[in-house]
Amino acid sequence: MSAETGQFAADPSLPAGQGPPGVGVAVRGLGHRFGELEAIARLDLEVPAQGALGLVGPSGCGKSTLLELIAGLQQPSAGEIALGDSRDPAGRLARCAFMPQRDLLLPWLTAIDNAALALRNRGVRRAAAREQAGHLFKRFGLGGFERTRPAELSGGMRQRVAFLRTLVAGKPVLALDEPFAALDAITRAEMQAWLAAALGADPRTVVLVTHDVEEALYLSDRVAVLSARPARVVEQLSAPNPRASDRDAAVTDPAFVAVREQALAALHGGAQ
Amino acid sequence: MRRVLLPAALLVALIGVWQVAASTGALADLLGLEAFLVPSPAEIASALWESRSLLAENAWVTLREIVLGFLIGLAVGLGFAVVLRLSTTLRLAFYPLMVASQAIPILVIAPVLVVWFGFGIGPKLAVVALLCFFPIAVATVDGLRSVDPQATKMMRTLDASRQQVMWRVEAPTALPFVFSGARIAAAFAPIGAVFGEWVGADSGLGHLILQDNAQLETARVFAAAVVLAAIALGLYGILALAERRIVTWR
Numbered sequence: 001m002s003a004e005t006g007q008f009a010a011d012p013s014l015p016a017g018q019g020p021p022g023v024g025v026a027v028r029g030l031g032h033r034f035g036e037l038e039a040i041a042r043l044d045l046e047v048p049a050q051g052a053l054g055l056v057g058p059s060g061c062g063k064s065t066l067l068e069l070i071a072g073l074q075q076p077s078a079g080e081i082a083l084g085d086s087r088d089p090a091g092r093l094a095r096c097a098f099m100p101q102r103d104l105l106l107p108w109l110t111a112i113d114n115a116a117l118a119l120r121n122r123g124v125r126r127a128a129a130r131e132q133a134g135h136l137f138k139r140f141g142l143g144g145f146e147r148t149r150p151a152e153l154s155g156g157m158r159q160r161v162a163f164l165r166t167l168v169a170g171k172p173v174l175a176l177d178e179p180f181a182a183l184d185a186i187t188r189a190e191m192q193a194w195l196a197a198a199l200g201a202d203p204r205t206v207v208l209v210t211h212d213v214e215e216a217l218y219l220s221d222r223v224a225v226l227s228a229r230p231a232r233v234v235e236q237l238s239a240p241n242p243r244a245s246d247r248d249a250a251v252t253d254p255a256f257v258a259v260r261e262q263a264l265a266a267l268h269g270g271a272q
Numbered sequence: 273m274r275r276v277l278l279p280a281a282l283l284v285a286l287i288g289v290w291q292v293a294a295s296t297g298a299l300a301d302l303l304g305l306e307a308f309l310v311p312s313p314a315e316i317a318s319a320l321w322e323s324r325s326l327l328a329e330n331a332w333v334t335l336r337e338i339v340l341g342f343l344i345g346l347a348v349g350l351g352f353a354v355v356l357r358l359s360t361t362l363r364l365a366f367y368p369l370m371v372a373s374q375a376i377p378i379l380v381i382a383p384v385l386v387v388w389f390g391f392g393i394g395p396k397l398a399v400v401a402l403l404c405f406f407p408i409a410v411a412t413v414d415g416l417r418s419v420d421p422q423a424t425k426m427m428r429t430l431d432a433s434r435q436q437v438m439w440r441v442e443a444p445t446a447l448p449f450v451f452s453g454a455r456i457a458a459a460f461a462p463i464g465a466v467f468g469e470w471v472g473a474d475s476g477l478g479h480l481i482l483q484d485n486a487q488l489e490t491a492r493v494f495a496a497a498v499v500l501a502a503i504a505l506g507l508y509g510i511l512a513l514a515e516r517r518i519v520t521w522r
Contacts, residue, residue: 073425098429100422107521108444117440118430149521169430 022049023084023095023172023205025070031078031230032065039065041230043079047222049172052199052206052242054216056267057226063209064101066231067175070207071096083173097169099176103162105150111161112137112146118169136164140198156187163195173205180215189247192218196243213263214251219243225266235266287313311491319491320498326480327492331499333476337393337465338503341400345457348401349408350450357416357442358434367413374406379467386472396468396476403464404457408450415449416442448522451515458507462500 027045031038039062047053057063068074070081072092080087083095097118105114112130113120115137119129130146137143142160150158159179166174179195180188192215199206199219210216216223217239225235237259244250251257293299294312303310311319320327352370356363378399385395419442427437469478477496484492 068425071429073428093429094431096429098426100426102422104420104423104426106423106441106444117427117432120440121427121430121432121436151521165430171429175429 022203024049024051025053025173025205025207026082027066027070027079028082029079030066030069030076030081032062032069032074032076038230040069040076041232043232045224045233047205047207050203050205051222052208052220054220054223054239055207055209055226056211056213056216056223056263057231058228058267059211061226061229062231063226064177067098067177067207067209070173071098071175073098095171096173096175097166097171099162099166099174099179101178101181103150103158105153105158105161105165107150110147110149111142111153111157114150115161115164115168117165133164133168136168139201140164141194154187155183156191159183159191160194163198167198167202167204171204173207176206176208178210179208181211188212188215193245193247195219196247197245200243213260213267217256217260217263218247218251223263225263234269235263237263237266309488309490311494315491316494316498319489319495323492323495327477327495327499330475330477330480330496331503334462334465334469334478334500335503337396337400337468337476338461338507340393341397341464342404342457342461342507344397344401345404345461346408346454349405349453349457350412352405352409353412353416353446354438356413358438363413370406370409370413374410378402379464382467382471385468391472391474395471396465396473399468400461400464403460407456407460408453411449411453411456412446415446418449419445448515448519451511451519454511455508458511459504461507462504466500 025045025047027043030040030043030045032040043066045053055063055066065074069076070083070092072083072089072094075089081092083092086092086095105111106117109117112133113126116124116126116129116133119132120126124132134146137146140160142157142164145153145157145161150161153161159182163179166176180191183191196219206220208216208219213223217237219242220239221242223237223239224233225237226232227234240255240259241250241253290299291313293302294310295314297307300307300310352366356366382395382399385398389395389398416438423441424437427441432440465476466478466481469476470482473479477500481493481496484490484496
């Protein structure tokens with residue numbers, strides 16, 4: 001799949017001047033509370049431009065809140081988040097596209113119109129938006145499904161369309177919130193390989209939240225293990241072979257298995 | 273097939289029982305009435321046929337009141353709901369009052385509307401529109417509010433403005449709600465038109481019913497009621513058809 005997608009150098013769907021090709025993410029001294037509830041405390045994270053950071057942590061530890069803060073959907077109670085040189089929520093919103101847990105495809109739109117939503121929102125005419133998004137459909141193996149309604153797509157296909165919708169937005173940073181949590185194990189493995197190839201062909205800075213340690217280590221360069229609420233970083237680990245083209249071989253490699261055990265141990269330690 | 277046959281068979285049976293009960297005089301005896309006051313379905317059918325031009329003339333008047341009043345109620349109800357959705361201040365101020373105001377018996381204030389709008393089509397449209405406004409406005413507000421907040425967030429990161437979130441996400445989400453509100457409104461509309469005519473009119477099915485009732489023309493009263501029911505069913509059918517054509521994703 002990576003051979004098939006890797007030959008495309010320039011992405012015609014990207015609007016010109018959408019910021020520099022790479023924008024890093026820096027989180028410093030971040031704290032966030034909902035009233036009395038302290039969700040995040042003194043959190044520091046760094047993602048280099050076009051790097052991928054995985055965030056794993058116990059359920060309800062504030063991972064999704066952290067993503068919404070990074071994406072500019074909320075303003076933190078304390079600390080600073082910078083996407084490149086954008087620190088205010090509006091600037092972060094302009095540089096980050098957000099892929100929610102559920103695909104949230106609009107059932108009244110075809111797959112291509114869902115994927116082209118960001119272009120339509122920017123005032124691109126329907127035909128032009130469809131053409132731009134259509135290039136991505138063909139590049140990423142969704143050719144032929146352009147006119148299909150979401151209800152007729154399988155879970156994996158819906159997630160692919162949702163990811164293309166995020167890519168078409170043309171933002172340098174992608175915030176992915178448990179993108180494959182709703183899929184069965186086999187489809188999830190397929191989707192991880194597909195996403196790895198897609199990111200190889202179209203590199204972005206990625207912040208990936210997941211509760212699946214294996215998924216985080218396969219898709220990211222670095223994985224930060226978060227503690228139970230209030231979330232802080234327990235341990236940061238480097239992934240041995242990020243986004244390898246042969247996923248099955250990569251995740252069974254002894255080096256990978258060793259780091260996975262280390263991450264799981266940190267996760268259990270942080271959960272208590 | 274059973275879904276059509278069973279209710280049809282029940283309807284035929286009910287009409288048959290009524291026919292027998294009325295034509296033998298059993299129903300009139302039971303009610304302690306003269307037989308001519310209790311028309312049988314066959315007599316109603318013949319009244320329908322014999323008075324067809326009179327009924328059609330008056331039905332046209334009432335149909336216009338129903339359809340125009342419904343459309344006014346629909347337009348105002350939708351507009352109101354959209355404004356309340358876009359402005360939190362207005363929503364907080366108006367929504368509770370709007371729900372509470374459904375308790376106002378509009379039919380009872382119909383005479384005041386005649387004082388205000390005269391004897392023409394005005395007061396009838398006002399009654400019908402007011403009756404239609406509430407179910408449509410409340411259903412639409414609820415529909416717009418039923419949008420998944422995650423979908424709104426997703427649209428914001430895709431550079432959507434407030435208006436774009438409204439038209440691309442919230443409005444389609446609300447559509448099935450709008451249709452169920454409109455169906456309730458369609459059932460109210462004929463009642464509103466007839467009541468508006470009862471308060472003061474010189475034509476229309478309501479006016480005809482009042483006159484025939486006074487002259488003990490009971491068969492034609494029932495005939496007018498049949499025509500009214502047909503109008504209401506027609507409106508309901510058009511709405512159901514429109515919903516099936518428009519809300520194709522359900």
